[in-house]
Each structure stands twice: as structure tokens, then as C-alpha cells.
Amino acid sequence: MANNxxxxxxxxxxxxxxxxxxxxLRTSVGVLAxxxxxxxxxxxxxxxxxxxxxFLSFALFQIPAGILIDKYxxxxxxxIIITFAVIGSIIFALxxxxxxxxxxxxxxxxxxxxxxxxxxxxxxxxxxxxxFSKLAGTILAIGGLGGLLATTPLSYLSDLYGWKxxxxxxxxxxxxxxxxxxxxxxxxxKAKINPIxxxxxxxxxxxxxxILKERNFKFMIPMSLMSYSxxxxxxxxxxxxxxxxFHGLELIERGHILMxxxxxxxxxxxxxxxxxxxxGGYKNVVIFGAVxxxxxxxxxxxxPSLSKLFLYILFCVLGFFGAFSVALISHYQALxxxxxxxxxxxxxxxxxxxxxxxxxxxxxxxxYFMGGDKSGAPSEAYSWAxxxxxxxxxxxxxxxxxxxxxxxxxxxxxxxx
Numbered sequence: 001m002a003n004n005x006x007x008x009x010x011x012x013x014x015x016x017x018x019x020x021x022x023x024x025l026r027t028s029v030g031v032l033a034x035x036x037x038x039x040x041x042x043x044x045x046x047x048x049x050x051x052x053x054x055f056l057s058f059a060l061f062q063i064p065a066g067i068l069i070d071k072y073x074x075x076x077x078x079x080i081i082i083t084f085a086v087i088g089s090i091i092f093a094l095x096x097x098x099x100x101x102x103x104x105x106x107x108x109x110x111x112x113x114x115x116x117x118x119x120x121x122x123x124x125x126x127x128x129x130x131x132f133s134k135l136a137g138t139i140l141a142i143g144g145l146g147g148l149l150a151t152t153p154l155s156y157l158s159d160l161y162g163w164k165x166x167x168x169x170x171x172x173x174x175x176x177x178x179x180x181x182x183x184x185x186x187x188x189x190k191a192k193i194n195p196i197x198x199x200x201x202x203x204x205x206x207x208x209x210x211i212l213k214e215r216n217f218k219f220m221i222p223m224s225l226m227s228y229s230x231x232x233x234x235x236x237x238x239x240x241x242x243x244x245x246f247h248g249l250e251l252i253e254r255g256h257i258l259m260x261x262x263x264x265x266x267x268x269x270x271x272x273x274x275x276x277x278x279x280g281g282y283k284n285v286v287i288f289g290a291v292x293x294x295x296x297x298x299x300x301x302x303x304p305s306l307s308k309l310f311l312y313i314l315f316c317v318l319g320f321f322g323a324f325s326v327a328l329i330s331h332y333q334a335l336x337x338x339x340x341x342x343x344x345x346x347x348x349x350x351x352x353x354x355x356x357x358x359x360x361x362x363x364x365x366x367x368y369f370m371g372g373d374k375s376g377a378p379s380e381a382y383s384w385a386x387x388x389x390x391x392x393x394x395x396x397x398x399x400x401x402x403x404x405x406x407x408x409x410x411x412x413x414x415x416x417x
Contacts, residue, residue: 048364
């Protein structure tokens, strides 16, 4: 038992490293957005696509990833798939056109698509269900340091050596994580007996259909589309341009604010992963976090020019409340037995990250149509973009209120379908 605990500690360390890389790559264009828009003559609409295409490729591979992880195990699949992130980082570093930037982001998204999903599946195999929320919150919080590295540290590095050097460095770090995945990860504790498969266990299409037919899952889909995207649309894309165009902040200052926002998100991931007992369930935690984000987005949209101190406070509080998506993941985990876990979480993640692509793309169009171009955008453009996100999150919250935390076991799900 003690030996397994030590092994799991090393596994958690490697999983956190992998998620750190994923977080860095997904949010890295945020602080660099103004520079990339100038260097490659990119419009806000094109910038929205560049930021979102990572999440599109990430989302599209979620369901295949869940099937592959359930069939071949997390270790093998995570080791193979993350190689695409290495390739994508290299392509991005070599880019001399907008198209090559897009291709690099697509490869990065595909390569990072299993970092979180594989980690969550490994947690379900190594730890008890009661510990899932805490361990998932730990990975999200510690791995969230990647989002932190994509703020002020990336600003400094890019200012000194250029943004391309940063992505060469990222490709090396990602390659090291790939090696660690292969050497350290174990699919199951040795003492753990593999569960007996049901007659439907190997029927991937059937299992996905069962998951999508689950009543509570349907009511949670809109919240999946909006929960993480409502944070990343600010932290990972429009936060830096907003601070530049509306408040006149330079690269390093923008990096400082986004860095503290990322730190707040890390802290929030720990806190929201542990609020279930205090608030009486995962659903209440999600409601609490979503209401906070809606209010903060509206403040961001309607507030006039703010002092730097208030900007720091506003972005930090938004980062903290934006971490409520960890409770939503735990809500999904509570609905299904382990035999469905890989596919259930990957299907949920499909909507999580598909929502990020959709929101970043749509807000890019809003900012473009409101007069934005490669040199910047008027304050009204950002206001309407943030209002749009707040309204969609509010609608998602109303639908989410109909969901419950009641778990359906495998036999009942099979009989019902």
C-alpha cells in the first residue's frame, strides 16, 4: 500500500507537469496577441480564430481520446499523442505566415488533448471517488502554473529574445514530459484487479450514446460550453488587447495583470475543489462560481476607465471565480460508474473546449464588426464581447439548474437504453 502511494505521488507530479505544458500552450497567444496581430497583420476576427483553433482540435479529439484511453490505457495514449504538441510548438516557432501559425496551434491542441483527460482517468483508477474532486483540483491548480508562465514570464522572455525562442523552449519541455509519461505513468496499481467488463464495455458507440442520453448530462452541456470559455476568453485571448486598447498598458504591465489573474485561478482551483461540503454539493458550487463570473464580466463591460489597482483586483477576482469549472468536472464524475468514466469525461471535455473555440471565434467577430483591426479596437467592441459572454453564461446557468447529482449505475443505464 505504501509503495503504491509513493508511485501515485510520482504519477501526480508528472501529470501536473503535463498539464502545466498544456496550460502554457493554450493560453500563450493571450499576452502575445497584440504583437502577433502587428507582426502578421492579423485582424481581430483572425486573432479569434488563431486563439480558438487550439481548442477546436483539442475538442474534436476528446471523444476518440476517451475511447482510446479506455481501450489501450492512459500511459500509452498520452505518450503518443503529446508528440503532436512537440511538433506544433516547433511549427509555431518556425512560422512566417498566419497559416503556419494556425497549423502550429492545431497540432498543439491535438497534442495537449489528452493531458487533462488522461490525468482524470488515472485518478479514477488510483484513488477513491471521494478524493476525485480534491485531486482534480490539485492538478488544475498546480498545472495551472503553465497559464502563469504564459503571462509575465512569457512577456519578459519574448521582450528579451523574441516570442519564437519561447516556443522553441516549449517544444523541449514538452518533449521531456513525453519521456516522463512513458517512464513514470502506470495505468493501474498492481494490487488492483481489473474490473470485469460488461457485454457493452467494448461497444464504444453504444457507450457514447448511453452518456448522451443521460438526463442530467443534457442539462449540463450548455454550462460545459460556457464555464471554462468564460474565463479563457479573457485570460487566454482578449484580456491583453483590452488592457492595451482601453487602458493603454504596455506588454509587461499587461503580463503582470494576467499573471495575477492566472495565480488567482490556481488558488480558485484548490478552493472550488473543496467547496462541496461547505455549499452542499457540486451543483451549488457551480452556481456560486457562475454567478460570480457573470457579475464580474458585466463590471468589466460597463465600468469606465479604471485605475491600475482596480484592474488588478477585478482580474484577480475574475480569475478566482473562473475556476468553478473544476466543480463541474466533479459533477460529471459523480454521474457515472468507472466503466464509463473515460468516455463520459472526454465527452464532457468535448463540449468544454469546443465552447472555448466557439466563444473565442464569435467574440473575435464581434470585435471586428465593432471596428477592431490589427492596430486595436474601440472600448465598445470589448464591452459588447464581454456582455455577449455574460448573457450566454446566464442562459447556461438557467438550464443547468434543472440538473441533479443523482448517479445512475451501469445496470440501470443499460436497462434504460
